[in-house]
Amino acid sequence: MTDDDHSPDDSPLPSLSSPHDRDPGHPPAGIRWATRPETAADIAAVHAVNAAAFPTEAEADLVDALREDPSAWLPGLAYVAEAPDGSLAACALLTRCLVAGEPAVALAPVATAPAYQRRGAGQAVVRALLDAARLRGESLVLVLGHPEYYPKFGFVPASRYGIRPGFEVPDEAMMALVLDGSAAVARGTIEYPAAFGV
Numbered sequence: 125m126t127d128d129d130h131s132p133d134d135s136p137l138p139s140l141s142s143p144h145d146r147d148p149g150h151p152p153a154g155i156r157w158a159t160r161p162e163t164a165a166d167i168a169a170v171h172a173v174n175a176a177a178f179p180t181e182a183e184a185d186l187v188d189a190l191r192e193d194p195s196a197w198l199p200g201l202a203y204v205a206e207a208p209d210g211s212l213a214a215c216a217l218l219t220r221c222l223v224a225g226e227p228a229v230a231l232a233p234v235a236t237a238p239a240y241q242r243r244g245a246g247q248a249v250v251r252a253l254l255d256a257a258r259l260r261g262e263s264l265v266l267v268l269g270h271p272e273y274y275p276k277f278g279f280v281p282a283s284r285y286g287i288r289p290g291f292e293v294p295d296e297a298m299m300a301l302v303l304d305g306s307a308a309v310a311r312g313t314i315e316y317p318a319a320f321g322v
């Protein structure tokens with residue numbers, strides 16, 4: 125969970141009460157997103173969130189395909205954020221990829237249901253997922269995404285580490301986050317799980 129989120133005071137969405145709500149010296153608390161690993165019971169809702177967040181079902185189908193690939197799927201590294209009413213607001217996934225043959229993880233996709241976007245659910249689920257990856261000893265995370273969104277988690281252009289995808293993308297969109305600064309960072313080309321089709 126995170127309590128540093130905010131939402132407008134006129135939010136139609138429910139929010140949990142907290143001691144801060146009774147403290148006139150403290151700003152009202154935002155929505156508290158409960159983050160946790162995905163369970164089998166979440167699979168349909170995760171598909172639905174991805175299908176709603178992206179223009180097509182491609183990302184939703186990608187998640188389902190990754191789940192079927194034991195060389196890519198990392199049990200415990202698919203996370204969801206629940207709204208206070210228990211509905212699934214956001215989801216994020218790390219799967220195994222390689223950089224120059226060395227193991228790394230790819231963050232994709234990240235999705236927040238349209239009704240909950242820009243209320244901190246995406247940040248909550250990404251932060252929880254990255255914490256879980258760090259605790260499991262993962263050392264390098266790669267993401268291809270909005271260059272305005274991911275730097276807040278510490279991502280920098282992957283090219284700074286000499287890491288590139290095997291296809292053309294704007295340099296700033298391919299980003300890397302080193303979780304374990306004590307390990308040498310592999311340089312080279314990213315090899316994605318087959319389901320990505322790249």
Ligand SMILES: CC(C)(COP(=O)(O)OP(=O)(O)OC[C@H]1O[C@@H](n2cnc3c(N)ncnc32)[C@H](O)[C@@H]1OP(=O)(O)O)[C@@H](O)C(=O)NCCC(=O)NCCS
Pocket residue numbers: 177178214233234235236237240241242243244245246247248268269270272273
């Ligand atoms: C991108 C996405 C995952 C962000 O999740 P979210 O829950 O909406 O975002 P958060 O509330 O955690 O973060 C909000 C902040 O992130 C930034 N942000 C959110 N979406 C962004 C986007 N698409 N591009 C750039 N910055 C974005 C904004 O600065 C925003 O701050 P603001 O409230 O001051 O405007 C979500 O909007 C989404 O699912 N979008 C459609 C699918 C998608 O593009 N997925 C990411 C693929 S890389």
